[in-house]
Amino acid sequence: MESTRAKIINLLSSNQDSYISGQEISNQLQISRSAIWKHIKELEKDGYVIEGIRNRGYRILQSPNKVSENTVQWGLNTNWLGKSIIHKESTTSTQHIAHDLATNHADHGTVVIADEQTAGKGRLSRAWYSSKNKGIWMSIILRPSIPPYLAPQLTLLTATVLADVLKKELKLNPKIKWPNDILLQDKKTSGILTEMQAEQDRIQYVVIGIGINVNHEPDDLAEDIQSKATSLKIETGKSWNMTELIQQILLYFEKTYEDFLDKGFSVIKEKWESYGYRIGEVTSIKTFHDVQRAVLTGIAEDGALLAKYEDGTIKKVYSGEIDWFGNT
Ligand code: BTX
Numbered sequence: 001m002e003s004t005r006a007k008i009i010n011l012l013s014s015n016q017d018s019y020i021s022g023q024e025i026s027n028q029l030q031i032s033r034s035a036i037w038k039h040i041k042e043l044e045k046d047g048y049v050i051e052g053i054r055n056r057g058y059r060i061l062q063s064p065n066k067v068s069e070n071t072v073q074w075g076l077n078t079n080w081l082g083k084s085i086i087h088k089e090s091t092t093s094t095q096h097i098a099h100d101l102a103t104n105h106a107d108h109g110t111v112v113i114a115d116e117q118t119a120g121k122g123r124l125s126r127a128w129y130s131s132k133n134k135g136i137w138m139s140i141i142l143r144p145s146i147p148p149y150l151a152p153q154l155t156l157l158t159a160t161v162l163a164d165v166l167k168k169e170l171k172l173n174p175k176i177k178w179p180n181d182i183l184l185q186d187k188k189t190s191g192i193l194t195e196m197q198a199e200q201d202r203i204q205y206v207v208i209g210i211g212i213n214v215n216h217e218p219d220d221l222a223e224d225i226q227s228k229a230t231s232l233k234i235e236t237g238k239s240w241n242m243t244e245l246i247q248q249i250l251l252y253f254e255k256t257y258e259d260f261l262d263k264g265f266s267v268i269k270e271k272w273e274s275y276g277y278r279i280g281e282v283t284s285i286k287t288f289h290d291v292q293r294a295v296l297t298g299i300a301e302d303g304a305l306l307a308k309y310e311d312g313t314i315k316k317v318y319s320g321e322i323d324w325f326g327n328t
Helices: 004-013 022-029 033-045 069-073 094-103 152-169 232-236 242-263 266-275
Strands: 049-053 057-062 085-091 111-117 135-142 175-177 181-184 187-198 203-213 282-286 291-299 305-309 314-317
Touching: 004 022, 004 033, 004 057, 004 069, 022 033, 022 057, 033 049, 069 085, 069 242, 085 094, 094 111, 094 135, 094 187, 094 203, 135 242, 152 175, 152 181, 152 187, 152 203, 152 242, 152 266, 175 266, 242 266, 266 291
Parallel strands: 085 111
Antiparallel strands: 049 057, 111 135, 135 203, 175 181, 181 187, 187 203, 282 291, 291 305, 305 314
């Protein structure tokens, strides 16, 4: 349930340029004027600068430059995504927390965010470096009414959301490297991990983990990834406000997810392919048996990569090794 404090922030932020009177807050939230005043004092302790003028009311002048449940909720324009936010300064992995919450009936759209992960997870038991206050380490709980075999589409969807935010809001030129790396200048700046709890024909819940390197300097990246990873700051030369970025991601995510449920996968497929790294180019694909040249043509409904071989056949690639950076 939304806290009273979050409701006050929402009310104030729906009216960002003008004041909202104590009486109106009191009417809408059914709490006393003195209770409102106490909540405002707590928000100020949280770093909010709130102006209160007699006979006019309150307005937020500035939100704190740190990620918290309140700061993310202030100005978040979604309808259902992020209505419940759990923020931790430090945790093993936001995926762990999200799984715990989801098995305990957390709502569709619950979001878990951490400033730092001490055991961040990548795919296939790989590690994901998540240093303190440098990036966005976040998990989204969804309860989609799609069959389990279509769940990989949610990873592709998430990749298009991140690429859209980087392109449209930050004016960068992101590429999506199949299946789920977001690249800037050929280097990984973001990864996505989708985990699911399902019965044979029904998804109980999905947890989508999103990691984005935001304000890392080159030296903040672990040594073993320095040559292949980057951050938004390294690429743009400036620091980014992580609260605003999270809000944008949640807003784009909600819209894209609704479009996907409405119109199906074709919208996602088209967008994914427009961002796809080396789509339309020839590369080498190494399978168990051999290495063959093929043109990468796009993605299939089940999330596989489509490759057209020299003999004209188009095959799905699920886990073949691709020579991404070679010139074929
Ligand atoms: P992945 O398996 O595609 O990528 C993991 C690989 O990426 C590692 O083996 C390493 O080479 C490289 N790597 C590790 N950390 C970073 C980093 N910070 N930046 C760039 N490259 C890196 C990708 O898995 C899925 C990542 C999901 C991370 C989110 S964060 C929130 C949520 N919680 C959690 O524990 N995981 C997800």
